[in-house]
Amino acid sequence: MIKRFFTSLLAALSMYTRIPAWRLATLERQDYAEAVHWLPFVGLVTGGTMAGVFYLSYQLLALPILTAIILALAARLLLTGAFHEDGLGDFFDGFGGGRDREGILRIMKDSHVGSYAVIGYIIYYALLISILTALPTDLIPSAFILADVLGKLFGTLPVYYLPYARREEDSKIGLSYHRGGQVQSLLLLGLFFAAPYILGYSILHFLILPLILIVALGYYIYRQIGGYTGDTCGACILLSELMVLLGMLLFGFRASCPI
16 A cells, blocks of 8 residues: 555656656556556655755746746646646647537547647746736746645546546546545645745635536536547646635735634
């Protein structure tokens, strides 16, 4: 059990980033099937990378804030190989151009980038960068980490309450995710309630918009294709991250009140 816990974490780092964690242990098919449950913890790595690059660029090198934000986002793209961004583009193409379930699934599996994906990327990054530049500068590093972790947490919820839309052998990665991961979820729940004491402000109100998005988007995806795919998960992750940041902009960072 403990070994599987460790190897599934290594599988998550190997699958969702370019970190060669697979060299540390022999990883099996089940490890990769359970890797999705570690995605929010991978967010600590990718979000921390963005926070570090932003701090280095803005505070130490005194680059303009817009430049520092773009460099931070570029660093994550390099670290992850644009794994979730690929899913977001396929989601836009599939649901934008597909007329029925078969058409949507076929388009999402196509490696070509269509006009819906290009337009979607432009709108997504325009919103993302504009929201980040509007946040208080000293809170942007925290925003990078929180939005990445929470986006990955909410973006993986469809795995738990929706069936897989394809046959497992038709998946891009050759497998479907397992629905376990209760231990990781409990750990994250503990982190949320500990956040006011660790960070100095509450993050619970940042959960409202991504929760609304995931419920609505999950229902729409289920009605259209009967379940989730890896591409829809990637889209849910990045769109949830956007909603977390929008919540930060709308609701602000509220001071905590220790019990």
